[in-house]
Amino acid sequence: MEWRVPLSDIDFGLEEEQAVLGVLRSRWLTMGGITQQFEQEFANYVRAKHAIAVTNATAALHLACVAAGLGPGDEVILPSLTFVATSNAVRYTGALPVFADIESAACLNISPQAIEASITPRTRLILVMHYGGYACDMPAILAIARQHGLAVIEDAAHAVGSQLEGRMLGTWGATGCFSFFSNKNMTTGEGGMLVTDDDELAGKLRILRSHGMTSLTWDRHKGHAWSYDVVDLGYNYRIDEIRSALGRVQLNKLARNNQLRRDRTTLYHELLQELCPSVGIPFQEHPGVSACHLLPILLPEGDRREAFMEQMKSRGIQTSIHYPPIHHFSAYRELTASSTSDLKLTENVAARQVTLPLYPALSANDVTLVVEAVRDSL
Numbered sequence: 001m002e003w004r005v006p007l008s009d010i011d012f013g014l015e016e017e018q019a020v021l022g023v024l025r026s027r028w029l030t031m032g033g034i035t036q037q038f039e040q041e042f043a044n045y046v047r048a049k050h051a052i053a054v055t056n057a058t059a060a061l062h063l064a065c066v067a068a069g070l071g072p073g074d075e076v077i078l079p080s081l082t083f084v085a086t087s088n089a090v091r092y093t094g095a096l097p098v099f100a101d102i103e104s105a106a107c108l109n110i111s112p113q114a115i116e117a118s119i120t121p122r123t124r125l126i127l128v129m130h131y132g133g134y135a136c137d138m139p140a141i142l143a144i145a146r147q148h149g150l151a152v153i154e155d156a157a158h159a160v161g162s163q164l165e166g167r168m169l170g171t172w173g174a175t176g177c178f179s180f181f182s183n184k185n186m187t188t189g190e191g192g193m194l195v196t197d198d199d200e201l202a203g204k205l206r207i208l209r210s211h212g213m214t215s216l217t218w219d220r221h222k223g224h225a226w227s228y229d230v231v232d233l234g235y236n237y238r239i240d241e242i243r244s245a246l247g248r249v250q251l252n253k254l255a256r257n258n259q260l261r262r263d264r265t266t267l268y269h270e271l272l273q274e275l276c277p278s279v280g281i282p283f284q285e286h287p288g289v290s291a292c293h294l295l296p297i298l299l300p301e302g303d304r305r306e307a308f309m310e311q312m313k314s315r316g317i318q319t320s321i322h323y324p325p326i327h328h329f330s331a332y333r334e335l336t337a338s339s340t341s342d343l344k345l346t347e348n349v350a351a352r353q354v355t356l357p358l359y360p361a362l363s364a365n366d367v368t369l370v371v372e373a374v375r376d377s378l
């Protein structure tokens, strides 16, 4: 379908084409020098000591969970209102996901109080997700983690370029995991990045990323090594040079594109005021600087979402839902220690949430058009 206003759009041009062509002409496609440059530039951007590029954020989350030593018998506290990959990564290790409720209809992030209430003697880790690029309450969550001796991992798939108290999201926990999937604020098609300040953890993650091997094809090509040992049960989660080249160009554009997203979000919030309070607008007042990955709204209570989305579609406007909560999925119903009664706010919000179009090239006129369509479709 040709949308008049799609949900998201990428910013690709001549620079991306040239970057890819440059790699193809260099004849070195696997992880090598360009990936090292991309990692260094990303580490500088988020002000982390180490950045480790991987195939996607799901792989990043999996490696972060493996490196944290998770296994059967362990519990991990995380939100249910996130993409299923956040939780799948926990399950790959044999650990049990325990879903904690969100803060409120105004803040769709995991609640520190709900985290605290979910802690048991088996809890090992807290896995937060910064919904739409809006910061979780990291000072409160880190304080809980310290008090109970728990590790913290950040799913920062939405939050590339977001900040809280001047510190980039993804650098608050032991590891931060970023996604460069096609609908994200910067994209390489498929791709992801892990960041950490911990030297030992970084070494472990690098080895796990490539089969547990102590040297890479690139090191051997450069003459730095001629053999290798395998010191852990690793994976092939390497990125390639084509994606890294795209990532370098996209990273250069990120600050400008995130600012455009913020400007459009401000305009949406202004124009949507006339529909309040029947339409809820999460994250209107939120601490920090958001990457504004998503523009969520909450419809009035009642079973009208499908009809609303159909109306929007009939006007050529694409909408989406973020997210069907994970504990509702067939593959999860019997696999979590949390009960629906613990997740009242998640249940309420998930039933009436709709995501409106947001991307850097969205014009002010488009925003007006979408808000008019929202008003008429209610």
Ligand SMILES: Cc1ncc(COP(=O)(O)O)c(C=O)c1O
Pocket: 055, 056, 057, 058, 059, 082, 083, 085, 086, 129, 155, 157, 158, 178, 179, 180, 181, 191, 192
């Ligand atoms: C919150 C969240 N976590 C994890 C992922 C997984 O990212 P990837 O597609 O790069 O594996 C996504 C991607 O859609 C996401 O939105």
